[in-house]
Amino acid sequence: MGTKEINISIKEIETEIGNIKDLRFSVGRLAQETWDEPQGPTPFPSMSTLRNWDLTLLNRYKPFYLPFCDLCCLCTFGKCDLTGDKKGACGITMPGQQSRIVLLAACIGAATHTSHARELVTHLIEEFGADTRLDPGGLNIKVEAPITRLVCGMKPETLGDLEMVLDYSEQQITQLLACTHTGQEGNPVDLESKVMHTGMIDHLSMEVADIAQISSYDLPKADPNAPLVDIGFGSVDTTRPVILVIGHNVPPSVEIMDYMQDNELIGDIEVTGICCTGIDMTRYSSKAKIIGPISWQIRYIRSGIPDIIVVDEQCIRTDVLDEARALKIPVIATSGKNCLGLTDRTGDPPEEIIDDLVSGKIDGALIMNPGEVGVVAVRTAMQIAPKRKKKKSGIFLSPAEALEMAKECTQCRECRRACPNDIHIPDALKAFSRGEPAMLTGIYESCVGCIRCESACPQEIPIHSLIVAAGEDTLRNESFKLRAGRGAIQDIEIRQVGGPIVLGEIPGIVAFVGCANYPKGGNELAEMAIEFANRRFIVCTSGCAAMTIGMYRDEDGKSPYEVYSGTFEAGAIVNVGSCVSNAHISGAAVKIASIFARRNLRGNYAEIADYVYNRVGAVGVAWGAMSQKAVSIAAGFWRLGIPVIVGPHGTKYRRMLLGRSDHDEDWYVDDTRTGEKVYVGPVPEHLFIAVETKEEAMVMIAKLSMRPNDTSRGRALKLTHYIDLHRRLLGAMPTDIHRFVRMEADIPITMKEDIVAILKEKDWKETVIPDPTLLPEKEAFP
Amino acid sequence: MSQEAWLTAEVAGPKKASLITKPEIADAMIRRAKRPIFVVGSIAAEIDLEEKKLIDYVIAMAKRYNIQVVATGNTNNEFLKRGFTPDAVMPAVDIGNRLTDPRWQGVDGKGPHDLAIFVGLPYQMGWTILSGLKNFAPNLKTISLDNVYQPNARWSFSNISIKNWIMNLEAILVNRED
Numbered sequence: 001m002g003t004k005e006i007n008i009s010i011k012e013i014e015t016e017i018g019n020i021k022d023l024r025f026s027v028g029r030l031a032q033e034t035w036d037e038p039q040g041p042t043p044f045p046s047m048s049t050l051r052n053w054d055l056t057l058l059n060r061y062k063p064f065y066l067p068f069c070d071l072c073c074l075c076t077f078g079k080c081d082l083t084g085d086k087k088g089a090c091g092i093t094m095p096g097q098q099s100r101i102v103l104l105a106a107c108i109g110a111a112t113h114t115s116h117a118r119e120l121v122t123h124l125i126e127e128f129g130a131d132t133r134l135d136p137g138g139l140n141i142k143v144e145a146p147i148t149r150l151v152c153g154m155k156p157e158t159l160g161d162l163e164m165v166l167d168y169s170e171q172q173i174t175q176l177l178a179c180t181h182t183g184q185e186g187n188p189v190d191l192e193s194k195v196m197h198t199g200m201i202d203h204l205s206m207e208v209a210d211i212a213q214i215s216s217y218d219l220p221k222a223d224p225n226a227p228l229v230d231i232g233f234g235s236v237d238t239t240r241p242v243i244l245v246i247g248h249n250v251p252p253s254v255e256i257m258d259y260m261q262d263n264e265l266i267g268d269i270e271v272t273g274i275c276c277t278g279i280d281m282t283r284y285s286s287k288a289k290i291i292g293p294i295s296w297q298i299r300y301i302r303s304g305i306p307d308i309i310v311v312d313e314q315c316i317r318t319d320v321l322d323e324a325r326a327l328k329i330p331v332i333a334t335s336g337k338n339c340l341g342l343t344d345r346t347g348d349p350p351e352e353i354i355d356d357l358v359s360g361k362i363d364g365a366l367i368m369n370p371g372e373v374g375v376v377a378v379r380t381a382m383q384i385a386p387k388r389k390k391k392k393s394g395i396f397l398s399p400a401e402a403l404e405m406a407k408e409c410t411q412c413r414e415c416r417r418a419c420p421n422d423i424h425i426p427d428a429l430k431a432f433s434r435g436e437p438a439m440l441t442g443i444y445e446s447c448v449g450c451i452r453c454e455s456a457c458p459q460e461i462p463i464h465s466l467i468v469a470a471g472e473d474t475l476r477n478e479s480f481k482l483r484a485g486r487g488a489i490q491d492i493e494i495r496q497v498g499g500p501i502v503l504g505e506i507p508g509i510v511a512f513v514g515c516a517n518y519p520k521g522g523n524e525l526a527e528m529a530i531e532f533a534n535r536r537f538i539v540c541t542s543g544c545a546a547m548t549i550g551m552y553r554d555e556d557g558k559s560p561y562e563v564y565s566g567t568f569e570a571g572a573i574v575n576v577g578s579c580v581s582n583a584h585i586s587g588a589a590v591k592i593a594s595i596f597a598r599r600n601l602r603g604n605y606a607e608i609a610d611y612v613y614n615r616v617g618a619v620g621v622a623w624g625a626m627s628q629k630a631v632s633i634a635a636g637f638w639r640l641g642i643p644v645i646v647g648p649h650g651t652k653y654r655r656m657l658l659g660r661s662d663h664d665e666d667w668y669v670d671d672t673r674t675g676e677k678v679y680v681g682p683v684p685e686h687l688f689i690a691v692e693t694k695e696e697a698m699v700m701i702a703k704l705s706m707r708p709n710d711t712s713r714g715r716a717l718k719l720t721h722y723i724d725l726h727r728r729l730l731g732a733m734p735t736d737i738h739r740f741v742r743m744e745a746d747i748p749i750t751m752k753e754d755i756v757a758i759l760k761e762k763d764w765k766e767t768v769i770p771d772p773t774l775l776p777e778k779e780a781f782p
Numbered sequence: 783m784s785q786e787a788w789l790t791a792e793v794a795g796p797k798k799a800s801l802i803t804k805p806e807i808a809d810a811m812i813r814r815a816k817r818p819i820f821v822v823g824s825i826a827a828e829i830d831l832e833e834k835k836l837i838d839y840v841i842a843m844a845k846r847y848n849i850q851v852v853a854t855g856n857t858n859n860e861f862l863k864r865g866f867t868p869d870a871v872m873p874a875v876d877i878g879n880r881l882t883d884p885r886w887q888g889v890d891g892k893g894p895h896d897l898a899i900f901v902g903l904p905y906q907m908g909w910t911i912l913s914g915l916k917n918f919a920p921n922l923k924t925i926s927l928d929n930v931y932q933p934n935a936r937w938s939f940s941n942i943s944i945k946n947w948i949m950n951l952e953a954i955l956v957n958r959e960d
Contacts, residue, residue: 658875695855
């Protein structure tokens with residue numbers, strides 16, 4: 001857009017009212033209009049502007065509430081029992097309360113990304129200047145910020161422009177959060193609409209964060225061939241000083257690597273990362289290494305290998321300082337959002353802080369200046385590493401130690417009852433104590449590293465350490481290649497796949513995103529990604545899911561990123577980057593509408609969402625979704641009409657958004673060509689659904705890829721995948737095929753006989769393929 | 783015997799499942815039901831009950847009590863391997879959702895179900911779906927036949943041993959034969 005902040009400063013002026021000195025005033029920002037696309041109907045929408053679109057979706061996908069708590073304890077009227085049709089003292093009902101909690105979670109998620117974006121943008125403006133040009137893809141990207149264009153109706157050109165977007169996000173989140181106060185919104189459907197608004201804001205802020213860091217730090221710019229980087233415990237040279245960075249906000253890590261570069265220390269020190277900071281570090285420098293997703297924190301810290309830990313924000317264990325202290329690993333906290341109780345040493349001479357950390361005088365320090373963090377972290381690691389050699393040499397429990405500890409187990413089962421995945425820990429410990437380690441070794445693969453088992457153990461057995469000791473060989477061999485996060489999708493890539501996606505000839509885009517709370521270990525996720533890449537879907541991934549997919553080896557010892565293309569095309573596995581890079585996935589869907597279909601993006605949310613919903617066969621899968629951020633990310637996809645599948649833990653998100661395939665009346669669209677209402681079947685059948693197993697997830701992905709706009713050729717292809725997976729993984733033909741066949745040409749030729757028989761039995765009738773829309777006539781046919 | 787959730791932190795609200803203290807209780811519930819339905823999750827095929835798997839008991843009960851069966855997850859495969867065809871295959875939350883709809887005419891279209899018997903779902907998934915039914919399906923009775931206490935069911939075993947569980951399941955089958 002190009003905006004200019006107007007600051008007027010008057011040194012001295014003589015007026016009738018007197019002599020005025022040093023007068024300064026600002027008139028905020030004035031837009032410099034450089035974008036000729038006409039403004040759409042909803043720039044900077046308020047939380048009720050897009051309510052009609054939300055209600056349209058929610059009318060199809062009604063919440064199925066799964067109360068995770070029957071009580072409300074948010075005010076001093078309570079606790080209130082809301083069971084069944086009871087109401088709270090404020091009048092709230094159980095559905096209202098569940099939606100309210102979902103909104104709260106979504107606000108936490110969106111606030112977290114927005115706050116992250118604000119911290120990044122503020123830092124980058126200080127570092128590089130507000131006039132720094134946004135450049136997320138060089139000549140390959142003209143639509144630089146699809147979500148911002150769509151939501152705000154503005155075309156940001158500089159870092160400074162992004163501040164206006166964040167002003168809007170912050171204002172919206174404040175208002176949305178206010179809706180959860182006692183005596184505010186209590187209508188469940190309106191609360192759900194606000195959840196969707198929160199999700200949209202979340203994607204906006206994520207986009208801001210990522211294009212800001214890509215542009216300023218020169219991270220891969222929509223590069224399908226971003227370098228392959230190291231991931232895994234086994235990739236670390238433990239003889240060198242090792243720095244571990246955990247979290248999401250990359251500036252401290254950048255400063256660490258810059259300091260090393262400036263002082264010719266690259267190669268002398270290992271910089272390793274866990275969670276999204278790890279991903280973003282490797283986008284900045286391919287010399288950095290990723291250890292693994294969020295669940296690797298405890299096992300890596302307890303290995304004793306890191307000589308210093310630097311934490312920034314989000315998804316960091318809150319007991320990181322306790323864990324580090326036990327192994328004399330100093331900790332540097334770098335964000336006001338996560339001070340860890342440490343003394344603020346920002347601005348102190350680095351030498352003094354380093355001396356205090358190396359001598360053990362202090363456990364850690366809060367340093368909120370990334371540049372200072374770079375100096376202190378590197379020099380502390382170098383000085384302390386020689387002193388910590390012993391701590392790093394015997395990194396795991398010895399077999400004898402582990403055996404003795406296992407023998408302490410009384411089989412009380414408290415560990416299993418604390419385990420989120422109900423893992424049979426007591427049986428494994430019993431077998432281990434008899435000299436049979438296989439079961440405990442097997443648990444290493446499925447343990448999510450929460451260490452609730454240890455908290456529960458009355459014998460104080462360090463159960464997680466025992467599991468890791470049993471899995472030591474696996475852990476040491478974790479050395480894989482991950483393609484560094486490429487960032488956005490190029491305009492040319494969208495042009496090339498837009499047609500086949502919209503016509504259904506590329507069967508779908510499936511995005512594996514989110515956290516690592518996997519029900520049965522991470523391999524399931526990698527196997528799903530490979531399955532759909534082999535089926536010529538476009539597979540996208542980000543964050544912990546991207547890491548997990550990388551930590552898998554095929555028979556030739558290669559990770560999926562070494563086998564599959566990183567181009568946004570059929571049969572690819574595309575790592576867009578960290579959590580905030582998720583905006584490039586929703587952005588790609590939006591760009592299909594803009595670049596391929598030439599729809600106006602500008603402030604035109606409902607029309608674009610209607611386009612995406614009816615035409616772009618995209619599905620999100622958050623197999624290990626755990627966090628509040630996962631809610632807001634999912635909600636941003638829902639509002640665009642993109643369904644999201646979660647693993648079995650996902651029912652704890654308190655409600656699903658489910659369609660009813662048996663309610664024919666729910667599945668009509670308007671045909672913009674004829675104005676007629678046309679039955680299109682339940683496509684996509686659900687907007688948010690938890691499934692139980694990997695097999696069920698794969699069938700669901702194929703099913704939810706269908707869209708009303710699919711051509712017959714496209715629908716036949718999608719049905720082939722759906723039926724084939726259903727037969728192979730669930731053992732039989734699906735019984736709902738008749739709902740997805742619109743005309744005989746939709747039937748896959750190789751399955752014709754079987755399907756025709758089913759259609760006859762179901763009294764199937766042919767229908768037409770419309771030019772579909774859910775928007776009211778005045779909006780759809782202007 | 784206690785009403786203590788299997789996963790320690792998953793405490794329920796004020797309304798908690800009554801305990802199935804003896805197999806006759808479950809037997810009576812099932813006998814009284816006019817339109818019972820089994821919701822069978824993927825773990826049913828994983829749990830060893832001496833020579834049998836849990837799913838084998840489900841099949842035996844479904845046949846003897848004439849209970850319709852919904853296979854969730856990928857459980858259908860396991861049923862088919864045993865020569866038993868479930869009445870429906872659908873995600874657990876989908877069947878849960880339909881059971882809250884008083885107008886839904888059941889998997890066979892012949893009328894609403896009045897009893898849902900849950901077995902073999904991942905614990906927390908069962909917990910949350912049963913919570914949905916507890917709160918939003920007032921006319922539906924629910925039983926959990928897992929060997930862990932499901933506080934949101936109408937009736938549930940407490941946390942019992944495998945041996946005790948087998949004894950109960952066998953007894954339910956025997957009662958029916960009588």
